[in-house]
Amino acid sequence: MTVVPPKNVLLALVIFVIALAFVPLSADKYWVKLVTRMFVLGIFAMSLDFIVGYTGLVSFGHAAFFGLAAYVLHLVSREDEAVNLLWALPICLLASGLAAAVIGALSVRTRGIYFIMVTLAFAQMLFYFFHDSDIAGGSDGAFIYIKPVIEIGNVPILDLDERGALYFFSLVSLVALYAFLVMILRSPFGQVVQGIKVNEHRMRALGYNTYYYKLVSFIIAGVLGGYAGFLFACIDGFVPPELLGWRESGLALVMVILGGVGTLFGPVLGAMALLGVEELFRERHIFGPLTAHWQILLGTFVIVVVLFMSNGIGGQLLRFSRDQKAGER
Amino acid sequence: MDWLFLLIQTLNGVQYGLLLFLIASGLSIVFGIMGVINLAHGSFYMIGAYLAFTLTELTGSLLYAILLGIPMTMVLGFVVERLFIIHLYHRDHLQQVLLTFGLILIFNELQQIIWGGDPNSVPMPTMLTGAIPLSDTLSYPVYRLFLSGVCLVLAGAMYVVIQHTRLGMRIRAGASNRAMIEALGINIRLLYSIVFAIGVALAGTAGMLAAPVETVYPGMGEQILIVSFVVVVIGGIGSIRGAFIGALAIGLADVYGQVFLPDLASVAVYGVMAGVLLWRPTGLFGRGA
Numbered sequence: 001m002t003v004v005p006p007k008n009v010l011l012a013l014v015i016f017v018i019a020l021a022f023v024p025l026s027a028d029k030y031w032v033k034l035v036t037r038m039f040v041l042g043i044f045a046m047s048l049d050f051i052v053g054y055t056g057l058v059s060f061g062h063a064a065f066f067g068l069a070a071y072v073l074h075l076v077s078r079e080d081e082a083v084n085l086l087w088a089l090p091i092c093l094l095a096s097g098l099a100a101a102v103i104g105a106l107s108v109r110t111r112g113i114y115f116i117m118v119t120l121a122f123a124q125m126l127f128y129f130f131h132d133s134d135i136a137g138g139s140d141g142a143f144i145y146i147k148p149v150i151e152i153g154n155v156p157i158l159d160l161d162e163r164g165a166l167y168f169f170s171l172v173s174l175v176a177l178y179a180f181l182v183m184i185l186r187s188p189f190g191q192v193v194q195g196i197k198v199n200e201h202r203m204r205a206l207g208y209n210t211y212y213y214k215l216v217s218f219i220i221a222g223v224l225g226g227y228a229g230f231l232f233a234c235i236d237g238f239v240p241p242e243l244l245g246w247r248e249s250g251l252a253l254v255m256v257i258l259g260g261v262g263t264l265f266g267p268v269l270g271a272m273a274l275l276g277v278e279e280l281f282r283e284r285h286i287f288g289p290l291t292a293h294w295q296i297l298l299g300t301f302v303i304v305v306v307l308f309m310s311n312g313i314g315g316q317l318l319r320f321s322r323d324q325k326a327g328e329r
Numbered sequence: 330m331d332w333l334f335l336l337i338q339t340l341n342g343v344q345y346g347l348l349l350f351l352i353a354s355g356l357s358i359v360f361g362i363m364g365v366i367n368l369a370h371g372s373f374y375m376i377g378a379y380l381a382f383t384l385t386e387l388t389g390s391l392l393y394a395i396l397l398g399i400p401m402t403m404v405l406g407f408v409v410e411r412l413f414i415i416h417l418y419h420r421d422h423l424q425q426v427l428l429t430f431g432l433i434l435i436f437n438e439l440q441q442i443i444w445g446g447d448p449n450s451v452p453m454p455t456m457l458t459g460a461i462p463l464s465d466t467l468s469y470p471v472y473r474l475f476l477s478g479v480c481l482v483l484a485g486a487m488y489v490v491i492q493h494t495r496l497g498m499r500i501r502a503g504a505s506n507r508a509m510i511e512a513l514g515i516n517i518r519l520l521y522s523i524v525f526a527i528g529v530a531l532a533g534t535a536g537m538l539a540a541p542v543e544t545v546y547p548g549m550g551e552q553i554l555i556v557s558f559v560v561v562v563i564g565g566i567g568s569i570r571g572a573f574i575g576a577l578a579i580g581l582a583d584v585y586g587q588v589f590l591p592d593l594a595s596v597a598v599y600g601v602m603a604g605v606l607l608w609r610p611t612g613l614f615g616r617g618a
Contacts, residue, residue, distance in 0.1 A: 058423050106603050109610040113366050113422055113566060117558040118606065124555045125599040132595050246551065250368075250430040257427060293442060299434030306428045307416055 002263050002314075003185045006321045013265055017175060024164045032163050033235065038275050039170040040231040042268035043177055045255035047224035050181055052253070053262030054190070055217040056197030057108070060116045060249050061123030062225050064103065065096040067244030069226030070233035071130060072096075074142040085148040085160070092230045093223050099126070100222025101215070108214045120246055131241040141240035144233055160234045170231050174268065177224060181264060184220065193217050258305050259312050266314020273313060277301055333463050338584050344473050346580020347480035351535040352553060353560040353572045354487065355528035361567025362504040362524050365417050368429035369409075371554025372436040373529045377402055377536025378545045379440065382449050385540075391454045395537045399530055406529025410522045418521075437547065446547055451540040476538050483534070484573065491569065500524060504567070556583075559602045565615025574613060 005013070024032050044066055051057045069092040076088050107118040136142040147160040160166045184190045195203045196210050204210050233239050242248065251274065259270020281287060281294035281301075290297060311319065356370045380401060384394030413432060417425045453472045460468040491497035502510045503520055511517050536549075543549070560579050564571025579598055586597030593600075605613065 052423065058426070060426060106606050109606060110562075113360065114562055114611065114615075116366065116422060116426060117562050118602070121555055121559050121562065121599060121602060125596060128595040246555070250427070253423065253427055254430070257423065261423070293438050295434050295438040299431040299438070302431030302434065303413065303428050306424050306431065310420075310424060 002318055003182055003190070005263070005265060005318065006325070008324070009265075009317050009321050012317075017171070020171060021168075024167050029163060032167055034275065034279065036163075036167045036170050036235055037232070038272040039167075039174045040228050040235065041252075041255065041271040041275065043170075043174050043231070044225055044228035045252055045259065045267035045271040046174075046178065046181065046264060047221045047228065048252050049256045049259075049261065049264055049267040050185075050224070051217055051221040052256055053264070053267075054185060054197060055193050055214055056200075057214060057218060058116050058253075059107075059119040059218070059221070060246065060253065061103070061107075061119035061121075062221070062252050063244050063246070063248035064119075064123035064126045065100055065222040065225035066229035066232065066248065066252075067130070067239070067241070068099050068126060069093065069096045069229035070239045070243050071136050071142065073148070073230055073233045074136055074144050074239050077144045077146065077148075079145050082146045082149045082159070082161070085150045085158070088148045089227075089230055093226050096226025096229065097219055097223040100219045100225075104215045104218035104222070108211060108218055120249065123244060123249055124246060127241055127244040127246075130244060136239070139241060141238055144237040144239065147234045147237060166231075166234055173227065173231065177227065178265065178268070181224075185264075189213070189216070254302050254305065257310065257312055260314025260316070260318075261312065263312070263314030263318065266312050266317075269313045333467050337463070337467060337469055338588050339581070340469060340473065340477075342581035342584035343577065344477045344480075344580070345583060346577035347477050347484070348535050348539055349553075349556060349560050349580055350484060350573050350576035351480055351531050351538075353557040353564070353576055354484075354569055355531035356557050357561050357564070357567055357569065357572045358500075359525055359528040360561075362500055363414075363418065363521050365414055366422055366425050366429070367414070367528070368426055368554065369432040369436060370528070370532055370557065371550035371552075372433050373402065373406070373532035373550075374536040374539075374553050375440065375547075375550030376405070376436065377533030378451075378540045378543075378549060379444050379449075379536075380533065381537035381540040382444070382451050382545050385451050391451060391537070391541060395534065398537050399534055402533030403526045403530045405533075406526035407522050409529070410525040414525055415518075415521075433550070436550075440547060448544045448546040450544055453541040472541060476542065479538060480535075483531070487569065496523075556598060559598055561612075562602055563605045563612055565612030568612070568614035571612055571614030 004010070020035065023035050027035075044062070048059065048062045051059055072092045072095040073088060076091055077083055103119065103122045107115055107122065110118055130136055131139050147166070149156055149160065150158040158165050158169060160169065185194065192203065192208055192213050195208075196213060200210050229243065232243070255270040255274050256267045257270070258273055259268065260266030278294070278298065281297040282291050284291050287294070287297065352370065352374055356367060359365055359367050359370075377398060380398045381391060381394050384397050385391050388394055388397065409432070413428060417428060457472045457475050459471045461471060461474075462468045491500060499510065499515055499520055503515075503517055503524075507517060510520075556579060560572060560575040562575075563578060564573070564575030578601060582597050582601045583594070587594040590597060609615070
C-alpha cells in the first residue's frame with residue numbers, strides 16, 4: 001500500500017496532468033470525449049481501490065453506486081431547463097451514499113468470498129429494479145436532455161453541456177478527489193482502515209470497532225463512485241441500466257488490478273489504459289474482422305493482465321522508482 | 330386462490346429450486362474443495378442449454394442430447410480447468426474473480442458467434458409432453474415433474490458419491506488438507522480436474538434440462554449465476570446440504586414472490602438473502618470463508 005507516491009513518480013504524474021490540460025486545444029471532439037470518459041472512470045476505479053486496496057473489501061457491486069447516481073441525475077433533470085449542479089450533485093451523492101449505507105450495513109458483516117457474492121447480488125438487485133420497472137425508461141435506458149449548470153444568482157459559471165467545460169470539470173474533480181482520498185488515508189481514520197486490511201483481529205484487540213470503520217469506508221467509496229456516475233451521465237446524457245450491471249463492476253475491478261491495487265493513482269492509469277485498449281481492439285486496421293467480436297480480445301486481455309501483470313502499472317512505476325533510488329546509493 | 334393453484338405454484342417453486350441446487354452445488358463444491366470462486370459457472374449453464382438446442386436438432390430428441398451433452402460438458406470443464414483454473418489455486422479471490430470474469434466475456438462472445446443473438450426454444454421429448462389434469466381447468470406438465478425427479482436423483486447420487494465412495498473420500502480429504510493427501514500419494518491435480526469437470530457438468534446438465542421450460546437466450550448464464558450466488562450465500566459455502574436448503578428456499582421465494590407480490594418479485598429473492606445475512610453472516614451451514 002502506498003498512500004503518497006515517491007517524489008519522482010509524483011512529479012511524473014503532475015507533468016502528465018498538466019499535459020492532459022492541453023488536450024482540448026489540439027485534439028478533435030472524439031478524443032476530448034474519450035479522455036473525459038477516462039477521467040470519469042478513473043474516479044470510479046480510484047474510489048473502488050480505496051476499499052479494495054486499502055480497506056481490503058473486494059466489492060463486486062461497485063457499479064450500483066455509479067449507476068444509481070446517474071439515474072438520480074436523470075430523475076432530477078428536466079426536459080426544458082438545466083438543473084443547478086450545486087444542488088443536483090449533492091442529491092446524487094446522497095442517494096449513492098444512502099444505498100452504500102444500506103448495502104454496506106448488510107454486506108460488511110460478511111467477509112472474503114461472501115462479501116464478493118453479496119455485493120454482486122445487491123448490485124444486480126438494483127440492476128433488475130431499474131431494468132424491469134418503468135420509472136426510468138426500463139431496459140431502454142433514460143435520457144438527460146439538458147446537462148447541469150453552475151449558476152450563482154442568475155449568472156452561469158459552468159455549463160456541462162459544453163465539451164470543454166465537462167472535460168476540465170472532470171479533470172479538476174479527479175485531482176481534487178485524489179487529494180481528498182490521500183488526506184483521508186493519512187488521517188487517523190485512514191490509518192485504522194489500513195490496519196484492518198493488514199490484520200483485522202489485531203485492530204479489534206486494540207479496541208477499534210472495525211465494523212464501523214469498514215462501513216464508513218464502504219460509504220465513502222460509494223459516494224465517490226456516485227460522483228463518477230454523475231459525471232458519466234453528463235458525458236452522453238444517456239443512462240442505460242447496464243451502468244449498474246455486473247459487467248461494469250467487473251471492468252472497474254479490472255481497471256484497479258491493471259493499474260495496481262492499493263496505489264490510488266494506479267487505477268486511474270488503469271482506467272485510461274483499459275479504455276485505450278478497448279479503442280484499439282475496435283480499430284479495424286489492426287484487428288480486421290476480429291473487431292466485430294472484440295469482447296473476445298477484451299476477455300483475453302483481462303486474463304493476461306490477471307496472470308502476468310498482477311502488480312499493475314502503478315506497482316511497476318513504484319518499483320521502477322525504488323530501483324532507481326537503490327541505484328543512486 | 331384455491332389450494333390447487335397453490336399446489337401448482339409450490340411444485341413450480343420446488344422444480345426451480347431443484348434446478349438451482351444443481352447449479353449452486355457445483356459452484357459450492359468447486360469453492361469448498363479447490364478454494365476457487367468461479368464466475369464463469371453461469372456460462373456453463375448457458376452452454377448446456379445451447380448444446381441441448383443444437384443436439385436436439387441433430388439427434389431429434391432431448392434425451393439423446395442430454396446423454397451426448399453430459400460428456401461434452403465434462404470435457405469442456407476438464408479443458409478449462411487445465412488451461413485457466415489451474416493457475417488460480419494459489420491466488421487471491423480478486424484474481425480468481427477477474428480471470429473467470431474474462432472467461433465470461435470470451436464465452437459470451439463465442440456464443441454470439443456460434444448461435445447468434447436470437448432466443449431459441451427446445452422441444453420437449455415427445456413421451457414427456459403430456460400434462461396431468463388436476464381439475465377441469467388446471468393441469469401440471471409431466472416434463473416439470475420429470476425435471477424435478479432427475480434433479481432429485483442427481484442430488485442423491487451426489488450424496489452417495491461424496492459420502493460413500495473412494496472418490497468422495499478423496500474429495501473430502503482434499504478439501505480439508507491438500508498437502509497431506511498429496512503426501513499419501515494421491516494425484517491431487519487430477520482430482521481437482523475431475524471435481525471441476527463434475528461442477529461444470531452439473532451446471533451444463535441443469536442448462537440442458539431447463540432448455541425446454543425456459544427460453545434459451547444469450548444472457549441466461551448471468552441471471553442464473555447471481556441467483557446461485559444468493560443460494561450459496563444462504564446455504565453456506567462448501568456445504569451441499571446448505572445449497573439444497575438454500576436452493577429450495579430461493580425457488581419458493583421467487584415463485585411465491587411472483588404470485589403474491591408481483592411488484593416486488595425481482596427483489597423477493599434478495600430480501601431472503603438480506604434476512605439470512607442479518608441472522609447468520611456465514612450462511613445457514615457455513616464454516617466461514
